[in-house]
Amino acid sequence: MKIAVIGGGASGLVTAIIAAREKKEVLILERNQQYGKKILMTGNGRCNYWNEDQNLEHYHSRDWDLLKNIITEENKKQVKYFFDSLGIVPKIKNGYYYPYSNQATSIQSALFKELNRQNVSRLEEFFVKKIEKKKDQFIIYSEDKTLVVDQVILATGSSAYPKTGSDGNGYQLAKSLGHSLVPVLPSLVQLKTKGKYLKEWNGIRMDVKLTLYIDQKEIKKETGEIQFTNYGISGICVFNLSGFASKALALSKKVKITMNCCPFIDTKEELNSWLSNRRKELKMEKLEDLLEGCLNYKWILGLLKELNFSRDTNWKDLTKKEKERVVELLFAFPLEVYDTNSFLNAQVCSGGVPLSEINPKTMESSKVKNLYLVGEILDVDGDCGGYNLGFAWISGIIAGKGCCK
Numbered sequence: 001m002k003i004a005v006i007g008g009g010a011s012g013l014v015t016a017i018i019a020a021r022e023k024k025e026v027l028i029l030e031r032n033q034q035y036g037k038k039i040l041m042t043g044n045g046r047c048n049y050w051n052e053d054q055n056l057e058h059y060h061s062r063d064w065d066l067l068k069n070i071i072t073e074e075n076k077k078q079v080k081y082f083f084d085s086l087g088i089v090p091k092i093k094n095g096y097y098y099p100y101s102n103q104a105t106s107i108q109s110a111l112f113k114e115l116n117r118q119n120v121s122r123l124e125e126f127f128v129k130k131i132e133k134k135k136d137q138f139i140i141y142s143e144d145k146t147l148v149v150d151q152v153i154l155a156t157g158s159s160a161y162p163k164t165g166s167d168g169n170g171y172q173l174a175k176s177l178g179h180s181l182v183p184v185l186p187s188l189v190q191l192k193t194k195g196k197y198l199k200e201w202n203g204i205r206m207d208v209k210l211t212l213y214i215d216q217k218e219i220k221k222e223t224g225e226i227q228f229t230n231y232g233i234s235g236i237c238v239f240n241l242s243g244f245a246s247k248a249l250a251l252s253k254k255v256k257i258t259m260n261c262c263p264f265i266d267t268k269e270e271l272n273s274w275l276s277n278r279r280k281e282l283k284m285e286k287l288e289d290l291l292e293g294c295l296n297y298k299w300i301l302g303l304l305k306e307l308n309f310s311r312d313t314n315w316k317d318l319t320k321k322e323k324e325r326v327v328e329l330l331f332a333f334p335l336e337v338y339d340t341n342s343f344l345n346a347q348v349c350s351g352g353v354p355l356s357e358i359n360p361k362t363m364e365s366s367k368v369k370n371l372y373l374v375g376e377i378l379d380v381d382g383d384c385g386g387y388n389l390g391f392a393w394i395s396g397i398i399a400g401k402g403c404c405k
């Protein structure tokens with residue numbers, strides 16, 4: 001049985017290695033010269049490759065229920081054994097796994113070297129443009145070559161960060177073989193917002209608590225560092241809300257995020273008394289001074305502008321309504337989201353080939369015998385924190401074993 005793995009990214013490399021360890025004849029086809037280009041960009045070059053907390057809540061899919069058959073205790077163990085077998089020593093910070101070297105190259109290189117040790121055949125700069133199933137075999141076409149194999153693993157990634165080689169073409173290959181697609185949208189991506197504050201706050205980083213609302217309904221809360229840009233907001237806490245926002249915007253729903261700039265305070269009442277106490281203890285009246293010891297200075301200037309207050313505004317001179325407005329904006333500043341950044345900047349995609357169209361025990365397609373799908377081409381995306389690579393490894397290990405059964 002000859003197996004062709006299409007795509008030499010995270011999921012394809014693992015599948016090829018596992019199948020080769022089972023003594024199968026494996027050929028990996030990669031359009032780039034280099035393998036695992038995207039791996040090198042992960043975790044800001046440090047590769048956050050796993051997370052100890054594998055609660056399914058960190059994963060998203062239209063067929064979410066089916067994930068429990070994939071993210072199993074046994075499969076999680078297999079991921080750890082796999083990286084041990086490559087010699088990767090983890091550095092674990094709050095459950096987030098990085099290679100101890102702090103270099104994504106350690107992961108990419110370990111995978112590549114194991115590929116060689118296992119004698120996996122390789123064809124680089126091989127762009128698969130068509131796959132046909134003829135009787136029991138697959139015919140794979142590039143621009144100038146044709147290959148015949150018995151099994152195909154589709155590991156072509158998503159549409160996110162197309163310059164790494166995964167530009168969404170794999171979805172068309174899956175469709176041509178009879179699969180359907182859950183709409184593919186950018187996820188773990190920056191959000192575009194409307195407001196006069198954009199110019200003022202560009203470049204600011206602040207610790208905040210965000211709450212996402214879709215059509216006025218509260219959906220999710222995230223705490224962390226927000227980064228303001230000249231078009232909107234970014235940062236891990238924003239990324240973790242972006243998948244929900246992306247799907248809602250595609251359905252023309254209203255998306256709003258409120259920002260609590262004092263995340264150590266849980267209610268408006270507490271915020272009110274915190275301000276009063278500061279006034280008394282610090283003997284300060286100027287709103288700007290009251291906030292300066294706690295909040296980013298540029299942010300305060302933007303807030304005063306939003307309120308149409310001068311910089312000399314004193315708390316005691318404000319009307320009750322004005323005070324309420326100050327507290328409201330500090331506690332739940334509204335950020336109206338009208339779009340996401342594009343696939344060019346998205347770390348992952350939501351959507352893809354439905355999980356209901358594969359067998360979770362082997363990752364084999366239920367539409368085409370001997371076709372397997374792994375990684376981000378499937379309708380699974382995870383939060384920031386090692387979940388997306390996590391899914392690539394898990395699905396790769398399952399398929400590597402599954403195609404040898």
Ligand SMILES: Cc1cc2nc3c(=O)[nH]c(=O)nc-3n(C[C@H](O)[C@H](O)[C@H](O)COP(=O)(O)OP(=O)(O)OC[C@H]3O[C@@H](n4cnc5c(N)ncnc54)[C@H](O)[C@@H]3O)c2cc1C
Nearest residue numbers: 007009010011031042043128157165166375376386388389
């Ligand atoms: C900037 C950035 C940071 C990230 N950080 C993290 C992180 O820290 N932790 C984490 O868990 N996840 C992270 N991710 C997400 C993670 O990298 C992906 O989810 C993961 O790489 C997906 O693996 P994959 O094998 O499905 O696809 P990919 O890694 O994208 O691999 C697909 C491969 O297929 C090849 N290919 C595509 N089409 C063809 C074709 N027709 N013929 C031949 N070859 C083809 C591509 O060139 C590519 O090499 C990050 C993503 C980005 C963009």
